[in-house]
Amino acid sequence: MADQLERPDEGVEHGGAPPHLPSPTIWPFGFALGVALVLVGLIVSWPVAAIGAVIAVVFGFLWIREATREVRAAPPPEPPQKRPVVEEPEEEEEIPRYPRSVFLEGATLGIGALIGGVVTVPALGFAVLPAFVGQEYEDIDLGPLENFPAGQFVIAKFRSKQDEPEDVSRRTAYIRNNGMTQKGEPSFTIISNRCVHLGCPVQPQGLVEEAKKVDTESGTVELARTDPSGFSCPCHGGAYNIEGDRTQGPPVRALDRYAYSIREGRLVLGEPYSVGKVEGSGKDAKMKAYDIADPGQHVDGPEQFFYPYVP
Ligand code: FES
Incomplete structure (x- = not known):
């Protein structure tokens, strides 16, 4: 009880x-x-x-x-x-x-x-x-500046990482020497060939000369001159103008670019970066650089908040 x-x-x-x-x-x-x-x-x-x-x-x-x-x-x-x-x-x-x-x-x-x-x-x-x-990027030595005549596009094939298998580290960039800026500095446009829709390799719309091999501190680099009117993607019909800006098809932004520097008369590739839109052309081109983004990803505008939804 x-x-x-x-x-x-x-x-x-x-x-x-x-x-x-x-x-x-x-x-x-x-x-x-x-x-x-x-x-x-x-x-x-x-x-x-x-x-x-x-x-x-x-x-x-x-x-x-x-x-x-x-x-x-x-x-x-x-x-x-x-x-x-x-x-x-x-x-x-x-x-x-x-x-x-x-x-x-x-x-x-x-x-x-x-x-x-x-x-x-x-x-x-x-x-x-x-x-x-994050991802580590190595600087890539692309050889002497003489290999990049002013006003011409050169296709450069190189390895992004020397300690990785070639199949994995193989990269291609479209490089144009824009001549000197008003400040007397060399200007280059260096565009990645990775389509920003789903990542297929974009192709130059124009003839491509025979490639030559150049030995550099970053291994052997293949260089071939070309005179494109733009770039096109064979996968889904994406198209870009000569500055890498999107002109038609499903890509959501301009082609990615590479930073660069000139060291002892040689062109050295730096980190890639993404671009939303390119204004102007050549050494007068203006754009905002973003951290490298995935294919299909918007980097600017309200759409960037709805990735991976693509309107
Ligand atoms: S991957 Fe280039 S248009 Fe689709």
């Missing part, structure tokens, strides 16, 4: 009364929506992921607050009554007890979070890590 008086909650449950259940709430749905937005945002764009994270944190906080409301609202245990030691033995300190429903609710949340973590953390790692690891 004394035991029943000390644990009123258990007495009610064993007596057949309906068990206590948490009231319905929308917080879990908001939390799930936020997590889904984070996962989608990691692929689509960082702003979407940030919005999802905020939603997940806010709704997660409200959910936890709702779930623990009863525990927090429970009155603190009363201090044990002290009685004269002489008359009767001292009572044991009362241990706070929680309803079974609260325990089950907490256990369900914990197991759900554990399973969610086991499922999502590896996927997140694969999705996010490459963005932080």
Whole structure:
């Protein structure tokens, strides 16, 4: 009998009364929506992921607050009554007890979070890590400047990494010597041959002379002169003008370009970068350089937030 008086909650449950259940709430749905937005945002764009994270944190906080409301609202245990030691033995300190429903609710949340973590953390790692690891680019020596006559395009085939197999590291660039700028600096237009639709190699629209091999510090480089009117992609009909700017077809931006430098009279290729649109031509061309992007990826305009969706 004394035991029943000390644990009123258990007495009610064993007596057949309906068990206590948490009231319905929308917080879990908001939390799930936020997590889904984070996962989608990691692929689509960082702003979407940030919005999802905020939603997940806010709704997660409200959910936890709702779930623990009863525990927090429970009155603190009363201090044990002290009685004269002489008359009767001292009572044991009362241990706070929680309803079974609260325990089950907490256990369900914990197991759900554990399973969610086991499922999502590896996927997140694969999705996010490459963005932080970055890619190393080697400078490529393309040989003496005399190999690049002013006003002419030269097709250069080279290896982007000397320690990788040739099949993997083989690259092609279209290089035009634009002559000297008004500041007296040499100007080059160096366009990648990777189509920015799906990555097929674009071809020059014009005759190509026989290639010659040049030994450089970056291995053997093949150089062939050409006089193109533009560049076209054989895969899906994408076309670009002589500056690499898109003119028709499914490509979503201008062809990627390479940075360059002149060292001891030799042309040295630097990192590739992406371009949204090219204004002007030759040494007067103006464009904004972006970190190298994947084929099919917009780098400017509102479309950049909806990658990989292509309108
Ligand atoms: S890959 Fe070039 S147009 Fe599709």
